[in-house]
Amino acid sequence: MNAIYFIKDIVLPPLLEGTWVTIKLLVFSIPLGLLLGILIAGGRVYGNKIISFLCASFTVFFRGTPLLVQLFIIYYGLPSIGIYFSPFAAAVVGFVLCSGAYHSEYIRGAIQSIKSGQMMAAQALGMSKFKAIIYIIFPQALRRALPGCSNEIVYLVKYSSLAFMVTCIELTGAGKIIATRYFRYTEVFLVIGTIYLTMVSLVSKFLAIMEKKLKIPGLG
Numbered sequence: 001m002n003a004i005y006f007i008k009d010i011v012l013p014p015l016l017e018g019t020w021v022t023i024k025l026l027v028f029s030i031p032l033g034l035l036l037g038i039l040i041a042g043g044r045v046y047g048n049k050i051i052s053f054l055c056a057s058f059t060v061f062f063r064g065t066p067l068l069v070q071l072f073i074i075y076y077g078l079p080s081i082g083i084y085f086s087p088f089a090a091a092v093v094g095f096v097l098c099s100g101a102y103h104s105e106y107i108r109g110a111i112q113s114i115k116s117g118q119m120m121a122a123q124a125l126g127m128s129k130f131k132a133i134i135y136i137i138f139p140q141a142l143r144r145a146l147p148g149c150s151n152e153i154v155y156l157v158k159y160s161s162l163a164f165m166v167t168c169i170e171l172t173g174a175g176k177i178i179a180t181r182y183f184r185y186t187e188v189f190l191v192i193g194t195i196y197l198t199m200v201s202l203v204s205k206f207l208a209i210m211e212k213k214l215k216i217p218g219l220g
Helices: 003-046 049-064 067-081 087-113 116-124 129-166 171-182 185-214
Strands: none
Touching: 003 049, 003 087, 003 129, 003 171, 003 185, 049 087, 067 087, 067 129, 087 129, 116 129, 129 171, 129 185, 171 185
């Protein structure tokens, strides 16, 4: 079978469908993972001992175990205690929890890099601790954490291929099915690699623009 015909008429249509599933996974997972990371980081730095311990334990578990194991627990393990997720939902939950743990470490470090005098000054001006955190500390910390969080987002684009392991047919899953059916792994996975490279390049470019726009002169 002609390679051009094979790629154009047989490989690309299902791969584009799989790419759309991958994009939907990322659209849900990236913002929710970042939000979770902010909450966990805030809990570790500003929470009481119990909250700080729980947030630290969450981070240790999800950073210390493979994402694939986490996906298996969510999709195959939780049904044994009556908790069921669709393949898509299980993938999103796993990605959010794992990326949230990594984001939290970048954000926690950024929060702790803000001089404590800023909190004291804000409270001296009559702001509550909560408002000082929201309006003074977090805006600066998120800017400082953005390069690290951007790196995690790029990793998540590639990690999304693991969704196939919980039967969510995204880009890699669609390619695996085609390659197995026609026994033409080289052509199929070269196309898959090209699509991932394109997505990573676009995401990286967007994040670089965001970093440039949010950068404050003189702020590390």
